[in-house]
Amino acid sequence: MKGALEGIRIIDVSRVLAGPFCSMILGDLGAEVIKVEHHESGDETRGWGPPFAEGESAYYLCANRNKESMTLNLKSEQGKEIFRKLVSTGDIVVQNFKAGTLEKMGVGYEQLKEVNPHLIMASITGFGLTGPNKDLPGYDYIIQAMSGLMSITGESDGSPMKVGVAIADVLTGLYTCIGILSALHHRNNTGEGQEIDIALMDCQVASLVNVASNYLFNDISPKRMGNQHPNIVPYQVFHASDGELVVAVGNDEQFKRFTTVLGRPELANHEPFMHNKDRLQNKEELIPIIEALLKSKTKNEWKTQLDIAGIPNGPIQTIAEMFEDPQIQAREMLVEMEHPKVDNLRMTGSPLKLSKTPVTMRKHPPLYGEHTESILAELGYNPEDITKFKQNKII
The missing domain is CATH 3.30.1540.10 (formyl-coa transferase, domain 3)
Structure with a gap:
C-alpha cells in the first residue's frame, strides 16, 4: 500500500530535534525526505553521545529514519546554486536557522519561491520571525524555562524542574507537521505555497492548555504540585x-x-x-x-x-519495563531496522496507525552524506562535476 504522502519531496535543512523529528514523521507517512547537512560537520546530534553504536549516536538515530543525506556548503555560490536546483524539484523546505539567516544567504523563502512558486517552507525558530526576541537562539531548555512550564513542574517545596525529554522540541515538531499538512491542503486547492512561521516558545505556551486557562480565569499563577493535579482528587x-x-x-x-x-x-x-x-x-x-x-x-x-x-x-515503569510491556510490543512501538553499520537497529515505532496508508520503515537513518552523489546525479551533475565539488569543498 502507498504511503499517505507518497510523491511529496521534502528538503530538510534543519538540525537537532524539532525539524528532524517533524520530517521523520512525514517520511514515515511516505514522503521522500532529503536531509541537507553541513559539508564539514553535519547534524550536531551525530556527535551527541554516548551512547554510540558503531560511531552512530543514539540521539541522531532517534529522529532521522526514512531520509537520505547529502552534504552541501550553503555559504558558497555553487552550493547555493545546487540548493536552488534541489528546491525546484521539491515541495517543502524545513529549516531552523536563526531568523533572517537564509535570507542573508540568498536562499530565504521569498528568494526560493522564485525558482519554485508552489514552495511551502516551514521556518522553525526559538521565538518566531517577529517580536523583540526573534534574533535570539532558542533551545528547548530555555523555552521550558521561559514558557512557564518549569515553574509548574516539580515538587511544591523544591526547585523548578524541566521535563525529562526535550518536550518543547517534540511539540514543535508535531505542530510543524500540522502546519505543513494544512499548507499542502491549501496548495492542493489553490496552487499557492506559503511560509510557516513556527516558534518553540509559541508551541510550548499553547501546550500549557488547562494550566494557562486556569491562570487566565483567576489571575493566580499556578504553583508546582509535584505529582498531584490542580483540579482533580485523587x-x-x-x-x-x-x-x-x-x-x-x-x-x-x-x-x-x-x-x-x-x-x-x-x-x-x-x-x-x-x-x-x-x-x-x-x-x-x-x-x-x-x-x-x-x-x-x-x-x-x-x-x-x-x-x-x-x-x-x-x-510507574522504567524505560526497560515499558519496552517489555506486551501492549507496547503488540502496538509495534519497538521496531528493528536494517542498517549498514548497526546490527538490528532498534527504534521506537510510529504511533500513527492508518488503515489504508500505513506508515513504513523504508530507509535507515542515513550515514553522513550517504546519498550526496546520487542526489547530485539526479539533479543532472556528472561525475566530473561531483569531483570538482569535492575539491572545492562544496560537498
Missing part, C-alpha cells in the same frame, strides 16, 4: 507495597468504584468526599487514608483489581 502517585503507581480518578462515579476496591465504600458517601470539588478542598484529609490502604498490596495486585473496576491506573 489523581496522583501513590505507594504500593513494592513500588509506585498512578491512580487517576476522573469523576464521582469512578470514586465510588475506587473506594469499593479499597474496601472502604463508605468514603464515597462521606460528605467531605462525595464530589470532586469537596475532595479537592479536603484532600489533606483524604490522601493519607488512600495512601495507607494502597500500601497493603503490590502495584500489580492493585492494577488487576483497578482494571476490573474500570479505574484508570498504571504502575
Whole structure:
C-alpha cells in the first residue's frame, strides 16, 4: 500500500530535534525526505553521545529514519546554486536557522519561491520571525524555562524542574507537521505555497492548555504540585507495597468504584468526599487514608483489581519495563531496522496507525552524506562535476 504522502519531496535543512523529528514523521507517512547537512560537520546530534553504536549516536538515530543525506556548503555560490536546483524539484523546505539567516544567504523563502512558486517552507525558530526576541537562539531548555512550564513542574517545596525529554522540541515538531499538512491542503486547492512561521516558545505556551486557562480565569499563577493535579482528587502517585503507581480518578462515579476496591465504600458517601470539588478542598484529609490502604498490596495486585473496576491506573515503569510491556510490543512501538553499520537497529515505532496508508520503515537513518552523489546525479551533475565539488569543498 502507498504511503499517505507518497510523491511529496521534502528538503530538510534543519538540525537537532524539532525539524528532524517533524520530517521523520512525514517520511514515515511516505514522503521522500532529503536531509541537507553541513559539508564539514553535519547534524550536531551525530556527535551527541554516548551512547554510540558503531560511531552512530543514539540521539541522531532517534529522529532521522526514512531520509537520505547529502552534504552541501550553503555559504558558497555553487552550493547555493545546487540548493536552488534541489528546491525546484521539491515541495517543502524545513529549516531552523536563526531568523533572517537564509535570507542573508540568498536562499530565504521569498528568494526560493522564485525558482519554485508552489514552495511551502516551514521556518522553525526559538521565538518566531517577529517580536523583540526573534534574533535570539532558542533551545528547548530555555523555552521550558521561559514558557512557564518549569515553574509548574516539580515538587511544591523544591526547585523548578524541566521535563525529562526535550518536550518543547517534540511539540514543535508535531505542530510543524500540522502546519505543513494544512499548507499542502491549501496548495492542493489553490496552487499557492506559503511560509510557516513556527516558534518553540509559541508551541510550548499553547501546550500549557488547562494550566494557562486556569491562570487566565483567576489571575493566580499556578504553583508546582509535584505529582498531584490542580483540579482533580485523587489523581496522583501513590505507594504500593513494592513500588509506585498512578491512580487517576476522573469523576464521582469512578470514586465510588475506587473506594469499593479499597474496601472502604463508605468514603464515597462521606460528605467531605462525595464530589470532586469537596475532595479537592479536603484532600489533606483524604490522601493519607488512600495512601495507607494502597500500601497493603503490590502495584500489580492493585492494577488487576483497578482494571476490573474500570479505574484508570498504571504502575510507574522504567524505560526497560515499558519496552517489555506486551501492549507496547503488540502496538509495534519497538521496531528493528536494517542498517549498514548497526546490527538490528532498534527504534521506537510510529504511533500513527492508518488503515489504508500505513506508515513504513523504508530507509535507515542515513550515514553522513550517504546519498550526496546520487542526489547530485539526479539533479543532472556528472561525475566530473561531483569531483570538482569535492575539491572545492562544496560537498
